[in-house]
Amino acid sequence: MIFAVLAPLFIALFVPSIGKLKDKIHTGVFVFFVPFAIFLYFLQFIGTNFTPLSQTYNWIPSLHINFDLYLDGLSLLFVLLISGIGSLVVLYSIFYLDRSERLGQFYVYLLMFMSAMLGIVLSNNVFILYTFWELTSISSFLLIGYWHFKERSRYGALKSMLITIFGGLSMFGGFILLSVITETTNIQTMIERTDLILNSEYLPLALGFILLGAFTKSAQFPFHIWLPDAMEAPTPVSAYLHSATMVKAGLYLVARFFPIFSNYEWFFIIVSIFGIITLCWGSYMAVRQTDLKAILAYSTISQLGMIMAMLGFGTNIAIFAAVFHILNHATFKGSLFMVAGIVDVQTGTRDIRKLGKLFTLMPITATLALFGTFSMAGFPLPFLNGFYSKELFFESTIGLQAGSSSISAILASIIPYLAVIGSIFTFVYSMYLFFGVFGGKKTKEVSLPSKPKEPRIGMLISPIILVLGVITIGLIPNSFNQTFLAHAAASISPTANVETIAFWHGLSTPFIMSLIVVLIGTILALTRKSWATIYNIFPGRLSFNHVYDSSIKSLDKLSNKTTNTYMTGSLRLYMIIILGALVTFSFIFMYNTDGFSIDFTDLASITTIEIVVVIAITVAAIGTLFSNHNVAAILILGITGYGVAILFVLYRAPDLALTQLVIETITMALFLLCFYHFPRLTKRNESKSTITFNLIVSIGFGLLMTMIGISALSSTWFDKISEYFIETSLPVGGGKNIVNVILVDMRGIDTLFEIAVLGLAGLAVFGLIKVRNNKEAK
Template structure:
């Protein structure tokens, strides 16, 4: 399982090299193999006898942070969606993206996202979950902003990242709270101790933080505003991220934690309430759009709201319907996104006002579109899978009962809101299909002459539409072996639900017929009532709230930054040192951390002439460094202090430290001389008495602080002395007699490696600045 998650990350490293041969073979063909392999690996788990699979790998055992994987029916459903639709999207992209594009970048981002999503749905450790969760935000940011030369792409990418990362940080807070309360980082371990969380005083805060993470990711009202702007991404990205994977991550999160939160009335109010509002608002706003992908974006918002509402119901019927609709939505919405991309690719526009009559010019695309759109509308036809889950949704709203107050009132109005949202779902489905493929022929001034797409571009949506039909005709084929397991993973008990097309002439069917009747009337009269959008929402928009917030944030940040960033390096150093002084001395004072002990120190013979002479020399050199007005002289005098320290190490029998000090001091003095030689001469400063006093106070205070830290480090005995461990194990574990060398190379090898890395980055930065300066000189 670990290798299946790591495979996309590993292959992403190879993609830049493979993409160099894109002129001969499109990179997409190579990438398609990766999700296909993952899909084949996991599809073998489908079956009625399936039981959860766990895999545990140590990562940071001392902090109880491990890479733990847990795959039950819910995880398996999402894994197959991620890998299965990922395969089709990768194949589709080989025909959608031209070889002249930066294919290496695209497919690296694509694989990073796919691996991150696999990690999200398979992780049992909350910190692993959060790590992969944020990787999905980062990789989706790169995918949405793939065409970064477009301002709208950059805007959409930043918007999605700001909102989803805000939710991610909220989620982290919830995960940390639950981890502390239950004393475990395992999700299944938390579920086993759900009573501790439910009865904790911070339970309301935990629930709010977790739902913020889920709502922002799954574009629930009012955080839905990022999804329409994300449509600036290439269509393969929209088909993958915004129909089957990223936007479903929040759905997965709520489903995974339902066993903990389902008993809370406020969980039902929040999840079902915001879900049903999202359904109604998203479907209503979809009819307003003129961009094909804009219509699909708001339709995705509405469908996600419907799934979220069903999860909030918490009943076995609702959860089964939610899981079933997750699969159904992925099939018909993924194919519709691909068809929208085909229309754009073959006509040069997605503006539905310029389209129409494409049925005769693009008959295969039109056939695929009509099946997918009618399935999304929930038409009662036995070969459309969308009808089954929509009918279950209506039935689930009718089975809700009990409760009091707000809970009771919400349960009473849910069926009516479900019908209202579904009416507009029907309208936008008809609007998408008939506005694109029926009616007048396309205008002559289209950027491209419309024609049918190449067969390679039609295969992926055709496979998804075939899935729509097969699930509609033989739904029981996937019920017990697949859907039921996913529902049971959420519900916590066996879910015995059969999928039938005909349930008799009952209230859910009447609700469906009502949707069709009113939906048809509204679809046919759309131009007559569309002026209502001037009133609702009118000038009100959550986008304006977001834009206003971002403008004020940037403006305020600029004001604050200009307050202390005035270009004076001396001022920056003073503020940094002052902050260190205030914080450290405050901690010393509050905790009583300062300690003074003369135990285990080398004896000092004050009558010994060598030590006394060296100490006096170092003091004189330190004072001389301060008062000299020449940089070169200051560096040389400072070197006296360093070499004096090396002599003291020799006197007190520390040859290793003395040798290290000599080497470091020599290199440091040489580098300082090399760099400072090119700086201008020091000028006499006319600082005020107050500035000079402030500088003296900072310098004296920092010197005192370093002295106190050094004394406390030696004197405090809060922990066992670690030197004993190194002395006993350096030879056994590191194979070296020199303890210091073993510590640096073996015991603290990663620290040393990162220190070298920091120095390397600093060197590259300096090299870049020097090179830039030379280029500017040449240009001038």
């Protein structure tokens, strides 16, 4: 399984080279086989006899962080969606994106995102899951901002990243709490130790943090505001990220941790409330939109809210319906996003006010939209898969068992009514979308930027396959039940199962609810223009987008104001702030922790040569301050460095002495080369107060470092780590030179990060030089 997770990342390394051939063949042709191969590999696990699989690869075992992978029915559902729809999206993008685009970057970002999503749904370690979780935020940021020359693309990318990464960090806090409570980082082991979590005082905090991560990623109210702005991404990105994969990561998270939190009443209350509100608000706001992708964005929000609510209900029928609708939503919503992209390319606009009456001009595209929109609306027809899961949703809202609190009792009684209200507006925006674009008579061609016509057949293949999925699931839903859906539902709750998925169960309450939705929805759709003015009243000017924009603007102003108070360009001020803060807080900490205790009982004797060397270092350091010549000051300062090297020799550390000598020599040579061209040093005319303040800071810092050194020698807080290094440097590090072993092996990660910092600094310098050369060339 690890090869499936890492394969897209590995192939992404070669995409830039492949991209150079885009004049001969589209880069997407090569990329297509990556998700398609993954899809074919995981197809073998579909069947009635499927049993979960697990694999473990050691990474950081000392911290219990390993590549623990786990494939059950739930993760299999998501893996097939990620790879299957990923294949169709790549196929669609081959015909959607022109070869003049930056195809190499696009497919690198797409493969990065694909690998991250596969990592999320297959991870069985909370910290590995979190790593991939944040990788989805970063890669989606790059995909949404792909057309970075557009201001709205940059705005949408930043907005999505800020909100989802905020939620991701909160989720990380929840994972840490769970790992502390259960003393494991393995998700399945955590589920086995559910009693420890339910009896922990940190349960509310862990639940809140994890749900915050899920709600932000799956665009639940009020964090939904990032999703409409993310529609500035290319349509293949919208079809992939915002219908089938990224926005469903939060649903996956809630489903995966359902066995842990489902017995906690506040799980039902919080998840159900946010889910049902998101359903109603998203469907209500979708009718207000005029951009095709904006309508689809809010429709996605409403559908995600419905699935989240069902996960909150927690009943067997609700869990199965949630799993079923995750599959159905991916098929009809993915096809609708692709249809919106086709309309945009073929007409030159996505504004529904400029469209309409395209059925006769684009009959194939219109037919695809017909199946997609009516399935999304839950229209009662046996060949539309959306109706089945919508019917199960209605059934799950009836007879919810209230908990011990009055809140859950009230919630259980009003949820069926809110479900009908949200579904009514779902029906309205579905009809608004289809008939607003394709209904009526032939469009006057002069009214559109481009002459409407059917696209190339290649652009139609992917939405056709998805629509065939809508029809196939609708016609033979039970073929997907016991072999596929039942395993996914059982992974969440072992008893969640529906024996038979049938279109007709008689004149039942859920069917009556569907008829009410169709009847009232039809009336509202036909009279939309007469009541649409309600949006001027509610929400009117009230908007969470306004709250977000105001918060970011205020934060930006505060940051600028704060930064400008100390970023004055004065190096002296910077050093005073840094050293002053360091001295103050360090002295306070040492005082409160008895850090000034000094023990002279175990000190070696001091030799005369050591005293002479230290005096020479001190005199050289002080003499540097009074030198008025550049070269003389550098040479005098060099005495301090060479003096330290002599001390290393006296203390039998020749390797450190050689290192110090080399560094000191190189530094002096560089200083001499640079300072030779600087103006001659002159006596500074500083006030007595400035001199006094400088003296206080410098002496204070010197005393601090002296006291830290003495305190470290005298401290008995912990066992001295030197004994560990002495004992393990040879058997563990394989070297007798303890210092070298510490640098290379014992603190190898620290050294690695130091090298990484130098590498980043080098890249930054290279970038600056390249920018300068480009400006000079112009």
